[in-house]
Amino acid sequence: xxxxxxxxxxxxxxxxxxxxxxxxxxxxxxxxxxxxxxxxxxxxxxxxxxxxxxxxxxxxxxxxxxxxxxxxxxxxxxxxxxxxxxxxxxxxxxxxxxxxxxxxxxxxxxxxxxxxxxxxxxxxxxxxxxxxxxxxxxxxxxxxxxxxxxxxxxxxxxxxxxxxxxxxxxxxxxxxxxxxxxxxxxxxxxxxxxxxxxxxxxxxxxxxxxxxxxxxxxxxxxxxxxxxxxxxxxxxxxxxxxxxxxxxxxxxxxxxxxxxxxxxxxxxxxxxxxx
Amino acid sequence: xxxxxxxxxxxxxxxxxxxxxxxxxxxxxxxxxxxxxxxxxxxxxxxxxxxxxxxxxxxxxxxxxxxxxxxxxxxxxxxxxxxxxxxxxxxxxxxxxxxxxxxxxxxxxxxxxxxxxxxxxxxxxxxxxxxxxxxxxxxxxxxxxxxxxxxxxxxxxxxxxxxxxxxxxxxxxxxxxxxxxxxxxxxxxxxxxxxxxxxxxxxxxxxxxxxxxxxxxxxxxxxxxxxxxxxxxxxxxxxxxxxxxxxxxxxxxxxxxxxxxxxxxxxxxxxxxxxxxxxxxxxxxxxxxxxxxxxxxxxxxxxxxxxxxxxxxxxxxxxxxxxxxxxxxxxxxxxxxxxxxxxxxxxxxxxxxxxxxxxxxxxxxxxxxxxxxxxxxxxxxxxxxxxxxxx
Ligand SMILES: Cc1cc2nc3c(=O)[nH]c(=O)nc-3n(C[C@H](O)[C@H](O)[C@H](O)COP(=O)(O)OP(=O)(O)OC[C@H]3O[C@@H](n4cnc5c(N)ncnc54)[C@H](O)[C@@H]3O)c2cc1C
Ligand code: SF4
Ligand code: SF4
Ligand code: FES
Numbered sequence: 100x101x102x103x104x105x106x107x108x109x110x111x112x113x114x115x116x117x118x119x120x121x122x123x124x125x126x127x128x129x130x131x132x133x134x135x136x137x138x139x140x141x142x143x144x145x146x147x148x149x150x151x152x153x154x155x156x157x158x159x160x161x162x163x164x165x166x167x168x169x170x171x172x173x174x175x176x177x178x179x180x181x182x183x184x185x186x187x188x189x190x191x192x193x194x195x196x197x198x199x200x201x202x203x204x205x206x207x208x209x210x211x212x213x214x215x216x217x218x219x220x221x222x223x224x225x226x227x228x229x230x231x232x233x234x235x236x237x238x239x240x241x242x243x244x245x246x247x248x249x250x251x252x253x254x255x256x257x258x259x260x261x262x263x264x265x266x267x268x269x270x271x272x273x274x275x276x277x278x279x280x281x282x283x284x285x286x287x288x289x290x291x292x293x294x295x296x297x298x299x300x301x302x303x304x305x306x307x308x309x310x311x312x313x314x315x316x317x318x319x320x321x322x323x324x325x326x327x328x329x330x331x332x333x334x335x336x337x338x339x340x341x342x343x344x345x346x347x348x349x350x351x352x353x354x355x356x357x358x359x360x361x362x363x364x365x366x367x368x369x370x371x372x373x374x
Numbered sequence: 375x376x377x378x379x380x381x382x383x384x385x386x387x388x389x390x391x392x393x394x395x396x397x398x399x400x401x402x403x404x405x406x407x408x409x410x411x412x413x414x415x416x417x418x419x420x421x422x423x424x425x426x427x428x429x430x431x432x433x434x435x436x437x438x439x440x441x442x443x444x445x446x447x448x449x450x451x452x453x454x455x456x457x458x459x460x461x462x463x464x465x466x467x468x469x470x471x472x473x474x475x476x477x478x479x480x481x482x483x484x485x486x487x488x489x490x491x492x493x494x495x496x497x498x499x500x501x502x503x504x505x506x507x508x509x510x511x512x513x514x515x516x517x518x519x520x521x522x523x524x525x526x527x528x529x530x531x532x533x534x535x536x537x538x539x540x541x542x543x544x545x546x547x548x549x550x551x552x553x554x555x556x557x558x559x560x561x562x563x564x565x566x567x568x569x570x571x572x573x574x575x576x577x578x579x580x581x582x583x584x585x586x587x588x589x590x591x592x593x594x595x596x597x598x599x600x601x602x603x604x605x606x607x608x609x610x611x612x613x614x615x616x617x618x619x620x621x622x623x624x625x626x627x628x629x630x631x632x633x634x635x636x637x638x639x640x641x642x643x644x645x646x647x648x649x650x651x652x653x654x655x656x657x658x659x660x661x662x663x664x665x666x667x668x669x670x671x672x673x674x675x676x677x678x679x680x681x682x683x684x685x686x687x688x689x690x691x692x693x694x695x696x697x698x699x700x701x702x703x704x705x706x707x708x709x710x711x712x713x714x715x716x717x718x719x720x721x722x723x724x725x726x727x728x729x730x731x732x733x734x735x736x737x738x739x740x741x742x743x744x745x746x747x748x749x750x751x752x753x754x755x756x757x758x759x760x761x762x763x764x765x
Contacts, residue, residue, distance in 0.1 A: 103476075103491075103526055104476035104477050104666070104679060104681070105476075105477050105488050105490070105491065106477070106488060108485065108486070108488065110484075110485075146477075148479055148481065148485065148486040148677055149481075149486075149668065149670045149674055149677040150668060151666075151668045152666065152668075152679075174695040175695055187484050188484050188485055189482075189484055189485025189486060190485075191479075191486075191488070333694060334692070334694065334699065335691065335692055335693055335694050335699075337664070337665050337666050337684075338664075338666070340522075340523045340525075341517075341520075341522055341523055342517070342518060342523070342525050342662070342664065343663060343664050343665065343666070343684070344662065344663030344664070344684070344686065344691075345663070345665070345684075345691060345692070347709075347713070347717070349717060350716075350717040350720035350721055352721070355522050355523075367633075371636055371637075372705070373699060373700045373701060373702060373704075373705030374636075374699075374700075374705070374709075
């Protein structure tokens with residue numbers, strides 16, 4: 100299977116519209132193998148028949164391997180066609196690819212999850228993981244920033260997590276009308292509020308590159324160690340298996356060395372333009 | 375002077391002599407072993423690799439004259455079979471073809487079926503592979519066949535391939551294999567390796583045997599072992615090539631030199647000249663990047679996915695929603711050269727450049743990688759914001 104560009108077929112079992120431009124597919128494998136195992140932070144190459152193939156993070160619970168979840172924001176050719184697929188339609192999957200979030204490095208520590216926009220999708224599995232193994236971790240904090248209240252993903256889960264006593268959830272929006280009671284502003288503004296114990300904390304960050312850069316800077320200011328800040332990077336992907344070259348970032352192939360790196364491994368590149 | 379070689383005792387390191395006529399026989403033997411024989415031929419005013427049926431298909435008595443941005447064929451004053459260096463094509467054309475189907479699907483109710491690919495690949499025997507190109511194939515092996523993954527396209531073709539290398543006895547003007555440690559003599563990675571010797575009286579090949587497969591193929595020819603003087607003569611001629619290298623690239627600390635100079639003004643200077651035409655990546659024997667294109671029939675009932683060569687010089691290469699990551703020509707050239715000479719070491723534990731000189735010869739504006747490295751080296755200053763080393 101690995102080394103092949105031929106996808107495994109999955110059937111769409113449910114479609115959830117998260118916002119006006121973002122939807123989640125719940126998928127069931129129909130070709131060989133009934134299970135799909137993955138690590139939080141890994142992604143699949145998703146094939147739409149007659150259209151093309153794109154990288155999309157796996158966003159379900161890593162302890163559930165009979166169904167596969169993907170949340171997609173509509174931006175261009177492939178995602179536009181993907182949104183019109185209906186329950187019962189088939190799509191192709193190759194994966195899982197990438198290293199995923201190093202959850203074992205956070206054992207026994209405070210964990211801080213910081214998401215921007217669609218960046219919450221690749222982070223949702225890690226939140227499930229922390230909650231499934233709650234005793235392995237100290238405090239759990241989620242900071243999620245998005246453009247406006249109507250762009251909030253996974254409302255049901257966010258409400259559920261917010262109501263838990265063993266987890267701290269903050270949602271901030273860049274701009275909002277009067278009905279919004281939560282904080283307004285970029286995610287970095289919330290960081291000073293939540294961090295008490297930087298030496299024993301590990302941060303997992305995903306969002307637009309600029310958001311991740313500023314978030315890392317803010318965490319460093321709060322005395323986070325560089326190797327305790329993990330970012331998930333984005334580049335063009337055509338194969339997912341190390342052969343097409345597109346996903347390179349300096350010496351890394353994101354599909355095999357990444358997409359997740361600690362800040363110390365990225366900082367030389369993040370300070371440069373057009374790498 | 376000659377003694378018959380006892381094939382049973384011949385070890386793969388043995389050196390034998392193949393006479394000119396033996397080469398034609400060798401080709402026939404390979405073809406009878408169902409190899410498709412690919413070698414240099416004359417086409418489009420250049421020497422390009424194509425199927426050869428017999429030795430008469432080789433560019434016998436021709437040579438090439440190369441300079442930056444220029445390539446010319448010239449007549450030699452002998453009938454050498456391999457009296458030229460490398461042309462615009464390389465063996466990647468056969469091992470990772472410019473266009474190859476990687477997936478085939480047909481519409482079904484609610485979706486599609488994937489037609490399983492057979493995995494059949496042609497059996498190639500490559501005739502006349504230069505030492506730099508032998509090394510280039512070894513480098514592609516690391517890219518496509520590694521612990522992480524094995525590429526079916528390359529892997530299936532490669533495991534069946536038979537390589538007849540030819541050491542260089544004359545170097546081209548744009549060659550710098552000596553600098554890169556890849557030539558002018560091939561040390562490993564071949565089945566057979568020839569050194570051609572043409573004199574007034576004789577025409578033969580001092581031949582190293584590099585594999586058991588090659589032993590088997592040679593059996594019918596029962597070649598004689600090479601004498602010491604013949605081996606010496608071959609070495610002298612290879613040394614001649616080493617001495618006549620047209621170019622030179624100082625590789626001292628090259629990895630750090632590239633990474634320390636991301637901000638060097640020379641990149642702007644190159645960007646003034648570079649057309650971003652991607653020729654350098656197409657002719658380079660190790661550039662492997664590709665993209666995948668979806669092709670559907672008119673009814674939309676069948677869809678095929680084709681892997682086609684791509685280049686880091688295109689804007690689409692680094693496109694992500696919102697725009698290309700490497701927008702400027704400067705950043706694209708920098709990506710290419712830094713990859714070839716520096717990141718490749720981190721990724722595959724080898725240089726990505728073998729010093730074949732193709733990118734110099736075939737650049738329409740004559741950009742020369744060796745000159746650009748010297749320009750950076752000669753004015754490399756510790757940049758204000760020191761760039762940390764990745765890894
Ligand atoms: C590891 C990884 C995980 C991702 N996870 C998600 C996710 O969970 N949800 C989600 O909505 N999006 C995710 N993305 C982004 C998603 O891949 C792009 O939005 C998508 O490829 C856009 O394709 P398009 O054809 O609709 O857009 P177009 O703009 O029409 O794209 C044209 C081509 O460029 C490529 N391309 C465009 N944008 C990107 C991009 N951002 N990243 C990589 N290639 C791109 C596509 O392969 C496509 O072939 C992820 C990207 C990566 C690299
Ligand atoms: S970079 Fe240029 S000289 Fe080096 S291997 Fe590629 S084409 Fe040959
Ligand atoms: S260096 Fe020369 S061959 Fe390469 S892209 Fe620029 S102009 Fe084209
Ligand atoms: S996506 Fe093709 S090399 Fe990483």
